[in-house]
Amino acid sequence: MTRIPAAPLILGLAGLIPFVWGALTYLSPALQDWGVSALGPRFVGPYIQVFYGAIILSFMSGVLWGFATKVEGAQAATGYVLSVIPALWAFFMTGGGPVGAATNLIFGFLGLLLLDAAFSRWGVTPAWWMSLRILLTTIVVACLAVGVLL
Template sequence: MTQIPRAALILGLAGLIPFLWGAATVLRPDLAAFGQKYMGPRFIGPYVQLFYGSVILSFMSGVLWGFATKASGAQAATGYALSVIPALWAFFMTGGGPTSAALNLIIGFVGLLMLDFSFSRWGLTPPWWMQLRLLLTAIVVACLTITVI
């Protein structure tokens, strides 16, 4: 296994803050009250997780698109087509209330992990990519699960 570059690891972990904060404010009413008072209701509980989760799935579509540029021919076309799925999933599947939206985001992040694995198997990602994606996805799914239950 190749070590994850320090900057990628730190920034990836920093990107978990809205998920962790959202989960914490679901579990701790005192944190939710603090967040609502100083940041507003959009930045607590499931709201911050759902909005940010949609943003991240869309961002990851762009990452996959970038990986697809390393391919050619039919593999590139397949990579481009697959790369838009996370953004479309976030757009179409995050309505209908916080519980169903969080569940659909969980499905979206697990699906994204499968796409990451495919792009990795095709040799389009850095060698450390799956280590990072497994770690980040596990934490994101755990945080969203708190919102679902």
């Protein structure tokens, strides 16, 4: 794997804050109480994780769409079709309560990692892309698992 440049690494890690915060507020009732009083109930536990997770899957659809523009013909068409899957997954699979939504987000992020690998194999991602995506996906899945397993 290739070294991740500082800017994408720092921004990617910063993008984990809502997932980590959500997990911490699951694990600490005092932190959850503080979060509810200071930020509002939407910004703790499953609520922040599910809402933000849907946003990030949709954002990643846009990233994949951008990668699809680097190929042509049937491969481009396949890339465009694959690129909309994370956003559609987030839209259709995040209802039904916090545990079900978080479970579906876990599967969504793992599926996204497979799509990342496909685009990487096509040679349309930066050389460091999979190093970043594996790191970020591992942390996201671990954070979401806190709410699913507790």
